[in-house]
Amino acid sequence: MSVYEKVYNVVADNLQQAQIPFEYRKSTFLCDVEAHPQDIDVSRFLSLSNQEFMEAVHVAILKRLPDERQTAHWEQRYTLPREQFQQEVLNSIARSSVVAINHIQLVNNPYFVQKEGIKYHMLGMLYGLTDKSSLREFGKRLPQSIQVIIRKVFL
C-alpha cells in the first residue's frame, strides 16, 4: 500500500469517526497523485466505473468535484457503456476554460485528439488575468455569486 493510500485511509477514518462523509473517493485521489500538472494521463482513469471516472477526471483536471448541476447531468448517463460515457465526459471537460487557460493536455486518450482551436488559444490568453493582484482584489469586492462563477472559470 502506498503512503498516499495510507494517508487517505487515516483521513477517511477520522472523518468517519466524526460522522462526516468524505466527498473524495480513494480512486479519485490515487489517480491524481504524482500526476503531471498539465499532461493528464487518461489511461490512469480508464478502468474506473462511470461515476468514479466522472469524479476523478473532474478533480484531476478542474481541481474540484463536479457541482450539483454537473452531477445531476452525469448521473443520468451512468448506465451508458463505459467507452461512450468516458468519451462524453472527456469531451465535455476538454472544452472547459480551465483546460484552455492552464494549457492542459489529455494524453494517452484513446477517444479523440484534443482540439486547440481559436477559442482554446483565446481563452488561454486569459491566464494572465489570474495573476493580476489588482484584479483579484477587485474581484473580492464583487458579490459572492459572481465570485463563484469567476472561480469556476479561472481557478
Added chain:
Amino acid sequence: MKVYIDVSVLTLATFVTGIQRVTREIAIRLIGMGDVEIILLHYNARKNLFYKINNIAFIDFYAHNQGKKEKMITRQAVELQEIGQGNIFFDLDAAWMSRVKRSYILPVLRQQGARIVAHIYDIISVTHPEYCLQRGVYNFMDYIGAHLQYADGMISNAQATVDELCKLSKHLQVGLPKCHVVSLGADYGNKEIIADSQVPSELVSAVKDKPYILMVGTIEPRKNHKLLLEAYEKGLKDMGYNIIMAGYMGWNMEVFAEVILKHSDYQKRIFHFEGLEDEGITYLYQHARFLAFCSYVEGYGLPIIESIMRGTPVIAADTPVYREIAGDYCIYFKQDNADDLCERLSYYQENEDMYQQLKSWQTDYKAYTWETSAYKIKEILFGYETHT
C-alpha cells in the same frame, strides 16, 4: 548554497494572513541576511514553469508597501532540473494549494540530489479533517504524503506538531525525516496606544459599554466560538461581561451566524466585527478584559502571543500546543467546557488583585522575533547543505 522557495500562494493572496504572513516575514528576513542565496519562485500554471522573483521588488512590496505585486515576477524561468545537488528546496508557503503537486515535483528534485525541507505548520487536515474544508484536506493529503517520503527535514512551530507527525509516521509505517522546532515570530514590541478617533465609532461604543471577552480570528468550526456564546449564557452575562468577536464569518458557520444575528443581545452586548484594520484589532486588544482562545485544535495560536504582548490576559483551552507556547503566561480552562471557562473568569472577577498580577506578570513574556525565527531556520537549512 542556494535555497529555492516557492511563494506562489503568497504572491496570489489578496490578504496576507496566517501562513502567507509567516512566509512573507521569513522570506523577507532570509533575503536580508545576505549570506544565503534565496531564490523565490512563482509557478505559472499555463507554462508549467517556475519564474524567479526579483528579491528587491519582493522586499519593496512586502516590507515597504512599494511597487506592484505583479512586477516582482521576472521573466527568468527556473527549470526544475536546475534545482539539484547542493541546492535546498524549502517548502515554506501553503504549497498544497498550488496546481503543481508535491507528489509530482519532490521525487524529481530528490533524484537530482536537491535537499528538501518542509515547514509543516500543522497536520490538522489529517488528524482533524472534520474542521477543515474537504478540498483543502484533499490537497494536503498529497502534500504531506509526498513530504513524508521525500523530505530530508521538517520544521514545525511547536513540539506538539512534531509529536503529531511522529504518531502519524508510526501509524503509516513510514520513516519521519529529522524534525526541528522553531517558534514563530511576533513583533508587537511597539505598544502604540490607539485612540478612539483612529477606529470606527461602532468599535468605540462597543468597548466602552462594559468589560468584554474578545475572540480574534476567522469564525470557523475549529475555533469553537459557540463555546464563548454558551459561556455568555451560562454566566458571563450575569458577571457583567460583553463578548466581542473580530473576524470574517468563515465556511460552515451559517447556523452560528444566524444564532448571533437573532440573539436578543446582538449589538447590545454581543458584537461581531469583520474586516477590521490592524488599528481596530489593536484597539480591541487594548480594552479587552481577556482574550478567549477556545479552538479545538491549532498548529500554533499566534493570537495568544499577540494578546500577551499587548498586555491583555488570555484564557485558553487546555491543549498541549497552548501550554507549550504560552506556559504560565496564560490561564487555562478545560477544553470545550463552558462551565469551567465561566468559573475561571469568575475567579479573576472576584480577585481583582490576581487579575492585575496576571497583567503585570505578562510584561516579562519574551516572544520570538521574526529575525530569530528566520535565523534559526537559516541555521537548520545550512545544516542540510553541509550534509550534502
